Amino acid sequence: MWEKATFGGTRFNGNGLSHAILHSSDMALVTLPVTTDSSGNRIPDF
């Protein structure tokens, strides 16, 4: 799951979860315009 995630336009490593702290358990579902990165992954287009 984290390998597909993006943070400021940057993808996560496989070990992303172990190097991240969640500020809270709150999660929001958001619909965003998407673009495709160089690896063919759909990422948010800001």
Next chain:
Amino acid sequence: MEEVEDWIRANNITDKNEINNLYVNASLPPKYNAKGELNPRDYDTFAAIQVTVDDKALKGGKPQFKDEVTEADSQERELFEETMLKNGIKDYNLSDGWGFFGGKDHLYKGTVFIPIRDSVVGSLVNSGQAPKINLPSDANSIN
């Protein structure tokens, strides 16, 4: 897009054709396709979670949009280090660097976007097993 969504919410607009017109007028692709589903070519749904991460969490390079937790936020950096050690990452050390010699470990605060289509969350949503919140108006709510 955020401004359009704010307008839609403020005016309680639910008609999908009307919503599409508002999107197009704002020079955005239509939100819904002919079936009334989210336009899958131009939009996706993401789980957004607020996190703090270090360099090692990210795949090469620095994030484009970053809110760095600098040495001025020493308590936050210490808390991150303590949490990593508690989580079993042995000898974790968040370095502030050594002047001209560099070696500084970066820490960033921001929002992580996880595409739900390919995730556990997405599977739950698509299977209808996602956790639901009972609002007071919900027939199943406990009043």
